[in-house]
Amino acid sequence: MSPNNTSTETMTLFSPQLAARLDALVEKYPVRRSALVPMLLYAQDEVGYLSDGVIAEVAWRIGITELEVRNVATYYSMLRFKPVGKYNVQVCTNISCMLRGGYELYERFQEELGIGHKGVTSDGVFSLEEVECIGACCWAPAIQVNYEFHDELNPDQVPGILADYRAKAAAEERSSHA
């Protein structure tokens, strides 16, 4: 195979599963570019953030410039350009959550994790974010850890939630070495 080969197989940053998913994604829409936002999300889910490499590959897959990809990506608050923790804890403090103790919950997460807004713990397991409404207003206060919702929380549940995710991270670490 020549070193200048630019086929998907050799160039992609992504796992074969994700690469296949993205190949299908661009075919799904009447217009190729419509795949851009979902593609960025799925790429971010696997890589952890939108690295320069991810941006370049997405641009190539859609057939637009990297600048156009960045122009769109910077608009959406869930898309990020720096790594976060394995578990990104997003605490809603918007009105419905605020009225039922969202700030107290957020403060407890800050204390337990020793980090603030957009901080990452030194072991890389957790990051923390104060976020806008996540659509769980009737089950407030609520948080999301990556895509997982936790509803109707009180600050005393914070250590337990973190311990569960820490255990999950440790188990995954062990199985990846096994």
Add this chain to the structure above:
Amino acid sequence: MPRLVSHPDEVKIVSRRFGLGAEKIERYIELGGYESARKCLAQGPDWIINELKASSLRGRGGAGFPAGMKWSFVPKQSAKPKYVLVNGDESEPGTCKDHLIFLHDPHAVIEGTIIAGLAIGAKVGFIYLRGEYRYLLEIMEKAVADAYAKGFLGKNIFGSDTEFQIITQTGAGAYEVGEESALMESLEGKRGVPRIKPPFPAVVGLYGGPTVINNAETIATVPHVIEMGGAAFAAVGSLKNGGTRLFSISGHVERPGVYELPMGYNLKKMIYEVAGGVRGGRKLKAVVPGGSSTPVLLPEEIETLGMDFDQVGKAGSMLGSGGVVVLDDQTCIVEFALRTISFYQHESCGWCIPCREGTDWLKKSLTRFHAGFGVAKDIDNIKYLAENMMGRTFCPLGDAAAMPTLGFVNKFRKEFEDHLDGKPCPFAKHVELAMV
């Protein structure tokens, strides 16, 4: 898992399959599902639109535009393909009803989308969920795949020669994308900035084709309208406000939750009976009746207020997304106003200057107030800023930020004055907000 609630006053139409396992297609069919779509396929577009018109079903996203009329604006003949776009970007603070629809009744969304497609002559429908709803997207994707497998979607739906495809996706975190033209931009792979209107989406929409855009709740209601008949659905609600609505009741109530009540249901009863009253037996201070963008109401304003688009409008607020946020007497209105405007400042897309600058300056002014450094002229400055944002932007986000702010200042002016010149907050809550 979001908790389901129930109350004897509820009229369960849209929520009647919640908690019954209807996310599985077999169960949905067992519960009468997809019969409405079959009926619509047999009856044709004019009949569907007439039923919708007769139902007085109005847009559940917030604007309250009659759904049947919206569909009738789509030209019958079009050189470009037509589209149905389901807005499940549910992002208005205080609103979490679509969350339950996607979770418990995804096939109702699919069936409603098919019916909308039949009504306007579209072959493709898009269901767009907010980015945070990834687990709900997975439920929707499974439901769509099952509907394809049954032949309810595809080249020949229900064995007919009619084609209908559905594409599902999520956004990636942007309130603004809930605005219909910004939603179309996002679906086209662009920044979610609004388009100027006219032309309206019914004429020039997604990819330039005629497009019907409805809120997910509106779409999920459609199969029930067909099943009951438009007139019967209309009879459940109040004058010109057909049917029921999913009200998301949150904040300081004993039993927060999503309740399905007839349009026109009294707001006071909704708080005190349905949601169990103000938490801890405290006094009611104020109610935000329809999501964070709607002007606040005082306890004396809700006594006889019926919750429909027209009555709440007459009371000087809006029914909006049906997100009822209840505030007890321990709530600091300045803090609440600041948290509200902080959201709009964060979400303003920056396209229109009055909104971009207005939300930013409102947040700055309220931050100063909240920190105890407000001066008397700040109150009028806040009003001046908000008034100058109204009606001066492409999309309603500028209004959505200005309207509640004006409501807080006009109705709680004294409380703002009590915060002036370093006076201690009567609620002793002046810790600096983390987001500010």
